[in-house]
Amino acid sequence: MKVLLSWLQEFAPFPSDDPVALGDVMSDLGMAVESIDRIGEGLDGVVTAKVLGLRKHPDADKIQLVDVDLGDGEALQICCGATNLSVGDIVPLATLGTTMPDGMEIARRKMRGEWSNGMLCSGRELALGEDHAGIYILDTQLALGVPILEVLGITPDVLFDLEINPNRPDAMSVAGVARDLAARLDLPFAIPSPNVDEVDGDGSGVPTVEIIDPDLCGLFHLRVIRNIKVEPSPKWIADRLSALGMRPINNVVDASNYVMLELGQPTHTYDLAKVHDGALRVRWARDGEVITTLDGIDRTLTGGRDGVIANDSDIAVGIAGVMGGASTEISDETTTVLLECAWWQPMAIARSSKFLGLRSEASARFERGVDPALLGMATQRLVQLLAPSGAQLVRGAAIVRGNLPEAVPVRVRTARVNQLLGTAITTDQIVALLAPIGFVCSPGDNDDELSVTIPSFRPDSTTETDVIEEIARHFGYSKIIGRAPVSAHTGSLTPIQRDRRIIRQILVGLGVHEAMPLPFLAPGDLARCGLPAEAVTVTNPLAAEESVLRTSLRPGLLRAIAYNESHRTEGASLFEIGKAFGVPTQGTLLPDEREHLALALAGRDAAAAAKVWAVLAQTLGLEAITIDQTAPPAGLHATRSGTLLAGGAVVGEIGEIDPGVLHAVGVRERVAWLQLDLGAVLTAPHGEHRYRPISRYPSSDLDLAFEVDESVSAATIEAVVRSSAGPFLVKVVLFDVFRGQPVPDGRRSLAYRLRLQAPDRTLTDADIGGVQQAVVDALAARGAALRS
């Protein structure tokens, strides 16, 4: 909502001297000032000039040399990029030394070797509009050298652009903003009464209106205005509309818009000649009913959702609160206008305008709720604005009521006000704060209570809390002294949140960067990554590439690897902790949403992922999770991958991305891969690191190398070592792997170092020999032979 200071001043004597301070007050009242424009500022040095001649610039195609006369008969050379000039045109010239509205200073300067002694201005450069296509051409009759402010009749003014919240229907008008502002500044506020004389009609009778559906329309005023002469509006009206962002059209439309901006009440004008008998009816649309709206588009309406105004043949001539129909549109030939001024059910207009995709200044006001008490005044004001062109208000009106909500007085308890605000406001203060914004207080059931009558322009306000917000607003949020409550709790992270931090720090320490790819995928992304295509889809994606919710973090990280490769960053190491969205499980509505950890190491092989996993598993106490390579997960390298199993349940996958998948997603390097269902793993018991006493007796190392079939995993061998070595074993490490002669094909040598120690004595050779025998025997049963 934009407001002009001069317009505000028609309702209360606001000071002109400090617009910024005034803006601060508006912001403090919840009408946030987004910008302040000082109209007319910076145009002091701009004067009229006449184009004497146009010449080609000798050294630039896009610049002309323009000779202008400022009234002294001298030709002044200006360089100009615009091409809409003709000899004889009167144009605005910014003379040397002028500071333009945008802050640019005009100085004498050379452009490609030619002097320019000022600047010819476009509409935008003069801050008179958005037009920047050419120079702003003025009336050829104008005198030369005259200040442009005088020529254009620009009165310096201040334009505030305000952000109005949805709960402030009253602030959707200049008068409403003025009321709120005047209340805070303790200035008298009044809406001048537009007294308009009424005349008799030409005998065609008083118009009639019938509200068929009272749940659509709460109040409907219908008046006739005669002696209409459609013509351009007076300049002051056109200027104000332009300033507030509405294009002037003609005096009738402009008057309607002016009233809407000033009072917040939209009106609609029909050409009476095109409405049979001036009789209208208001009802819900019928399903499939078609109307051609003012913009010439055929609109198909939906029953019960859209409302219509129909003529006495029951043919729709307008969509209620949204847009009028083309069939009754006023034209230059219109002489008598039928004026509609209504209160529509806000929710109805909100639905209708949303689904029809027709949002307008009028619908925005109807859907917030207009002031039903203002309908009569709005019609009078409109006629008052048209009166100078001869328009007359015809005596007699059709005023029909539908369901109009009754304002119920609201009980406001002073104690409640102070409890909710943390203040010590008295009941008298409350009365004084509310009165200027139209909330009338009368004594309540007891001393500490008020009965507050809500003004008709504040339909948003219906409860005690609503009123408390108004009290707070006018008391001033900044005057409420802050105090921080003492929490009833000890602040802390949950165990999972702590584990997440540990995981992240470990991965960062291992050289991996955390990435956050978007969770949206394109159709086909999952299949390209070797994953099942079934996934939850987005109903209204902005683009098809963002229409699928990821079921795995794999596509996102691979895309990031590809992105890095294409920018010459090979070997990118990335991880992500994020949600994967499985299709809902049986009987649930929402997706099977799980938090995953995924890791992709470009240029590294599966062992790299396994090593990272080993560090994570040790730190978090997840050693019970095993790697099972018997059935490699889909899309992973068939001989270098496996699933992570926790007690038989799959909780992740590890290894390398399948070369075919890499090819499909455009990644050139190998990619080591790890994905873990973090939620499943971290919610299960884990990480209990128990103390093991450290022996004070010397330890002995036992190195054993075994020849093992390739089909038996090292993890299997190590498990057998651990279980068979007995109580002296404190540590076992795989320290060498060897393939080749003399080890036969299909087998490899695995060398382990066992550290043995007793808690109570030094081990003897016999002790150590016993351990060796036990391990060798146990491994022999698994087909592993001790190498000598």
Add this chain to the structure above:
Amino acid sequence: MIEDISKIATAAPGRIAAAISLEELRVVEADLLGKKGELTALKKGMGALDPEGRKVAGSALNETRESLEVAIGDRRAMFEGAERSAAVASERLDLTELVDIPERGSLHLVTQTWDRLVDVFIGMGFTVAEGPEVETDWYNFEALNIPAAHPARGMWDTLYVDLGDPETTLLRTHTSPVQIRVMTDGEPPIYAVMPGRVYRRDTADASHMPVFHQIEGLVVDRNISFADLAGTLEAFTSAYFGGAIHSRLRPSYFPFTEPSAEYDINCVFCEGNGCRTCSQTGWLELGGCGMVHPTVLTNVGLDPEEWSGFAFGFGLDRLALMRHGVDDIREMYTGDVRFLEQFPS
């Protein structure tokens, strides 16, 4: 005998000093003190002396042996020291001449900011709550006092998903549904923050992403007031941004809070003096807040006459960008290592 001893003692220092390496010193040591050395040989001859002579000779022998051992030890220490010095001299390393420095990874800027924010609130006695990213209409809108067709729904451009009836399931547009879950699943007093990922139907540009992050706070207790809200946000502001930065609240509108407010802070770039970032206002808009709407409390089964509360929320990504002077939010989400590695912690 005594003469022989003193002859050895007199000659020995010269012989020790003449040894110019550890090997030569070892030979001298063996010659003088070894099993077949000169002093040992003399000792063996002592048996021929009378008791008095033996006593005198024995004491002289011991004295000489001890002094020679010290002299040899000193000489050896000198050689060993020289040997270590030589080794040290030959082992010079240029500590700036490094190949294959182990690479350290980095936490995402959003994570870094998330952790910092969460840590401040933990210090203020808040717990940290989370919830699903795909939500029902109830948790994201209805329970928060935003019924269907409410004009306020236009405040969020919602991405819906194809589950259940049309427009009943969606990607949460804010972290507020977690507030409903916290209030529904637990009981007051509640002091919790809810960081999380949220979604809007927004085209990506320098300052918008369809996916971004928020943190919200919720306090529900007896006698919680707007003053508590203002005080909590002021305490947070100084703790997070530093003591020179203060907060202010301006009236605003949200369906789920009343009274509602915009939460501004002094511009962190100019500390309130006015600069380009804050459009010369000295203030930055950070987020929204207010007293939990009575309807919201009723929706989760709490009596608004008994319990009151406040809630606040703001975007997390912008704080991350601001701290490091990043001017395009999209940079955070490409996974470009050249970007990520700039912010190791």
